[in-house]
Amino acid sequence: MVIKSTTDAGLQVLRDIAEPLRKLGDAYSVPLVAKQVGGNPRLFGTGWFFRCEQEWFLVTAEHVLRDLAPPRSPRGTPHDSDLLVPGVGGVLVPLSGKWSASPKYDVAILRLTDPNPIRENWTPVTVADLAPQQDLKEAWFHVTGWPLQLCARTTGGLEADKFRFTAKFDAGTEPYNPETELLFPLERNDFGTFDGQPTSAPALQGISGAPVWQIFMDGNRHYQPRLAGVETSYLERDMTWYIRATRWAAVRMVIEHAVPGLIKSAERLVGL
The missing domain is CATH 2.40.10.10 (Trypsin-like serine proteases)
Incomplete structure (x- = not known):
């Protein structure tokens, strides 16, 4: 999971829903x-x-x-x-x-x-799971995909593992179309669990096509994930990967x- 800043107000909420996010990736990706x-x-x-x-x-x-x-x-x-x-x-x-x-x-x-x-x-x-088309400035997104780096051939076929990360919308200075695209960063020098434990990110080849979930919380902190798009590529900028996704409207x-x-x-x- 991505931690951009341990002081971010949304981080504690994300810690509380770490297990539902894991189950989300297991069920859909x-x-x-x-x-x-x-x-x-x-x-x-x-x-x-x-x-x-x-x-x-x-x-x-x-x-x-x-x-x-x-x-x-x-x-x-x-x-x-x-x-x-x-x-x-x-x-x-x-x-x-x-x-x-x-x-x-x-x-x-x-x-x-x-x-x-x-x-x-x-x-x-289903149509009941889709995110509304709205402003993304404070939005958090979750992605679970299957990187090629975490896959190995075995005598029984293939053995693979998922890569999961959560990040806040931030396009930086990258150009993008807000009507059709989502953009959010994966900081390779600031990557770890929701509990602050450092970890590393694999090469991202293989996660293309993964579902991109927008995380909604109501006033009672009820967790409501909504499908926002499909991961399509990433941009490498120094120690930051900008994850690019196509919004649901194109699908x-x-x-x-x-x-x-x-x-x-x-x-x-x-x-x-």
Whole structure:
């Protein structure tokens, strides 16, 4: 977890919800594995599931999709590698469906043909979990992803671990579009647990596609995480990594293009 300043007023609140944040990452952040016919599985990114009415989608970054599907492979067709994710008991199961993507916003979705292999193992984001589009000056964000550095091949397949961090919105002097992007720093010289214990951050390759949660607290300190976007890249500036994420609105646009009217219908059902 990131600590930018031990005097920050929001830090004590974050200490109080460290365990719920851990559970959040365990339930939603999905490691994406590629496997060629006759080859070894390899971790290549992170994703998360979105359920809208009866439709399920895998959401990730568009450049992660390009790693799975080389440019010569048309979208929506079989790729060089199968896409696998952990199912019940950690057994890798294949996912199939039709891809849609936005290179401009670096987001991609897979509309699942059959969600049953993963339904019991992963919690999907729904329209009730989405963050409102609002000012971000005091916002805190949480990310859990699957870095390649924390993955190793074993005789049984792959063994991997998650990397979790929490940071306050701060774009520094970096240019960004507040309507479509989120930006927050990971300070490599000021990195540790919520209890002030120093620790180190791994290389970030592999966390692209991870869900980005905005942390909301009401007056009674009730914790309410809301999905704000998808992690797409980072900028390296001396000892600071600026994490860049695409906001939910771009993901929504891709889904609406793939299945017109679906999200609006679901919002009406829950009174949004």
